[in-house]
Amino acid sequence: QVQLVQSGAEVKKPGASVKVSCKTSGYTFSDFYLHWVRQAPGQGLEWMGWINPNSGGTNFAPKFHGRVTMTRDTYISTAYMELSRLRSDDTAVYYCARDLGYSYGPFDYWGQGSLVSVSS
Amino acid sequence: QSALTQPASVSGSPGQSITISCTGTSSDVGGYKYVSWYQQHPGKAPKLIIYDVSNRPSGISNRFSGSKSGNTASLTISGLQPEDEADYYCNSYSASSILLFGGGTHLTVL
Numbered sequence: 001q002v003q004l005v006q007s008g009a010e011v012k013k014p015g016a017s018v019k020v021s022c023k024t025s026g027y028t029f030s031d032f033y034l035h036w037v038r039q040a041p042g043q044g045l046e047w048m049g050w051i052n053p054n055s056g057g058t059n060f061a062p063k064f065h066g067r068v069t070m071t072r073d074t075y076i077s078t079a080y081m082e083l084s085r086l087r088s089d090d091t092a093v094y095y096c097a098r099d100l101g102y103s104y105g106p107f108d109y110w111g112q113g114s115l116v117s118v119s120s
Numbered sequence: 121q122s123a124l125t126q127p128a129s130v131s132g133s134p135g136q137s138i139t140i141s142c143t144g145t146s147s148d149v150g151g152y153k154y155v156s157w158y159q160q161h162p163g164k165a166p167k168l169i170i171y172d173v174s175n176r177p178s179g180i181s182n183r184f185s186g187s188k189s190g191n192t193a194s195l196t197i198s199g200l201q202p203e204d205e206a207d208y209y210c211n212s213y214s215a216s217s218i219l220l221f222g223g224g225t226h227l228t229v230l
Contacts (some may be wrong), residue, residue: 035219037166044123044224045158045166045209059217095165104213106156106171113165 002026002110011117017084020114022055022096029077030054033099035107036070036081038092046092050103051079059103086118124149124210124222126185131228137198142210143191148220150191154213157186157195160224161206170195197227205229 007021022034036048049060053071058070069082079096094114097107125143132138140155142149149155155173158166168177170186173193183204185196193212197204210222 037221044207045160045211045221047211047219047221061218065121097166100171102155104152104154105211105219106154106168107158107166107211108168108171108177110165110167 002098002109004005004098004109006096006111006114009117011119012086014087014118014120016086016118018081018086018116019080019082020094020096020116021047021082022079022111024077024079024098027098029074030070031044033103034072034079035099035105036068037095037107039092040092040111043092048081048094050099052103053079057092083116086116088118090116090120091118092116122220124212124220126208126210126222126225127166127227128223129226129228132197132200133228133230134200134201134202137196138200140195140197140208140210140227142193142195142212142222144193144214144220145189145191148191148212149188149193149210151215152213153188155186155188156191156211157184157193158209158211159204159206160209166209200229202229 004016005023072079096111098109100108157170160166173188174186177216
């Protein structure tokens, strides 16, 4: 069965970076784009970007350009999202999600979420 | 690009039907068939319930249906059940290859 298992909770100080992992199983990793979506406490979902696991190509929401990096390790079927220059408003649950439609969505499988807390 | 517009909350009684709207522009909702809907219960990851405007994934009840007219997509839930109480989000592909979420709608089953 398809599974996306994310890394655990992180606590970071403002200005630091965080790297969240998303280990996939149950399907061919390179066949499906992976997206990252975040949700601040009590707020809605916010799309951050995607990575093409086959080519490594990426595309980001404009507000994250310059601060986010998405990478993958095809040998261990794992994707990574790194967010730099963290601010308090980056405190959120970060989800990875598999794309059924080659970057257009929808997101048919989701990770369990990784809480990132940013506080001095 | 702005988030898609959804009502903050809707409510209905068990057995009734409700509709949640998702309004965008011709550059997103109105321009593409790639509109999807997600259900999220507290503390859980979102769950796909409608994709490509009106298609249901395997295992999703036919009480959930989707449609689109112009720049507005809609999710209808018929025969409301207590377990339908959740947050609902629409999502659309948009120009420049980005995706947009709606602000979310909380459904209360009275």
